Amino acid sequence: MRANEEAASALQEYAELFALCGGDAFRVRSYQKAAKAIAGFPEDISVVDVRSVPGVGEAIAKKMEEFLQRGSFRQLDDLRGRVPEGVRALTKVPTLGPKTAIMLFEDYGIDSTAALREAITSGRLDGVKGLGPKTLANLLKGIDQLEQSGRRVHVGVAMSLAEQVMASLEAERIAYAGSLRRMKDTIGDIDILAVAPESIMTAFRAQPYVAEIIAAGDKKTSIRTTSGIQVDLRVVPAESWGAAMQYFTGSKEHNVAIREMAVKKGWKLSEYGLFEGERVIAAASEEDIYAALGMQYVPPPMREDGGEVKAALRGELPEPVELGDLKGDLHTHTNLTDGIASLEDMVAAGHARGYAYYAVTDHAPDLAMQRMTLDKALEQRGQVAELQRKYPDMRILHGTELNIAPDGSVDWPGEVLAGFDVCVASVHSHFGMSRDEMTRRFIAACENPYVDIIGHPTTRKIGKRPPVDADWDAIFRVAARTGTAMEIDSFPDRSDLPSDLVRLAKHHGVKFSIDSDSHAIPHLANQRFGVGLAQRAWLTTDDVINTWPLDRLLKFLGR
């Protein structure tokens, strides 16, 4: 897995350098496509033939084999010698692409964003062909933005903002598209589509959350909010709503693939519709467009050009797990530890969501700050039994979230753990252990017969804490054997496991639990993010234990 990511990142760097050197655009695309395919490939390319990755032919395979041998390849070394790293960094500045970057380097020796800022402010670039005063000002602003933020936000932040924007505008029809609709775990900007009179644009630009207007046209307006996030609003004709949603949902790679199919049929697909000459074949709904192209409907999170187009054409796209398939939540907290709401209120909220089962999993004693004791846990178990009588149609499971110590052990001995209906076990500290130690730690937890689910496995916090380093391939192998499920923690700043690792785990036969990790009632709704993540990894209900009926779940839990 790590080999895949490192090789993919080298190939992506090569694609960027190749573009800077004026290389053929189609070849650039080939390299980028292959890099993405390798990064997301479920098998380790240091073990299997890299030629089995779609988009990798003989030439790229040779480069990758050389990379696996010695950590680089000849062509990459050549280009690194010709283009300084800082020039590649220049293209990260918004509105500055490869053509401008290489011109700045070759004609003016600019090889970093700092050098570019100096050149602009000193007036050295005044009067340069193609760089008028507005362009220079925009570049300066882009450098500022890149330096101070340049960040993506997690899906939870983006979703609330999108909902706020949609509520602030009047339209016949309005919806979010883009990476937010695809439920990526981080979002760079927000795309909103609307069927509305053009006056919506002036209304949009006047909203209090607008800090800066980036672009203003009849069909598209881009703004930056006071929170620093870019929002694009596009007005689309009602009759091409489906085509516009399809187009602006992306991903870009998915769209390229289905446009190529349209072209092969002698048609043209744009954001206005699927056309044969002037004749409209489909435009009003996404479903019509996919059907007209002779393929299954592809749910947005699966639109990554990761094999879904081929599968949909053959009618072999798996039916992905949906929010409505979830029959319960297996990781939630109450105010007995660090939750906000009482046991009674959390259970009532779970019941209101129509669950068939609901697990209460407060922390255990080893997280000392939680002040948990066995007595408190047993008292809670009594309250659960009492409460159960009130909800005959929902099974309340009394569980716990154990802490995985550095040696892989957990809070309580087996005879205590046996008394819980479900045990989630998670890492909460000692994130910096070596890869080998961390791997042993997780494997020991999986081999504990009372541990049912590994909670938020990588422990990453998006934008705050990197994932721990571990040999996931080895861990998933063990988890598949011991019947230990991996959690998909739906808390949007966690989104953990990440979808690439979910794919890898599924490949090994691991099962999953899509949980909210709620510490308050509104958190229960976060499962929608976890479901999006699971769809991106092509999970079906068979892969997800909390879509199963209670008796099948209990059998899996071995209680």
Added chain:
DNA sequence: GCCGTTTTCGGCCCGACTGTTTTCAGTCG
């Protein structure tokens, strides 16, 4: 560079916006 129910060669998605342009290049999604 890759790829093949039109092809092992000749294709490879398409439109909007900006800024600097007398008709278009660069960038973005």
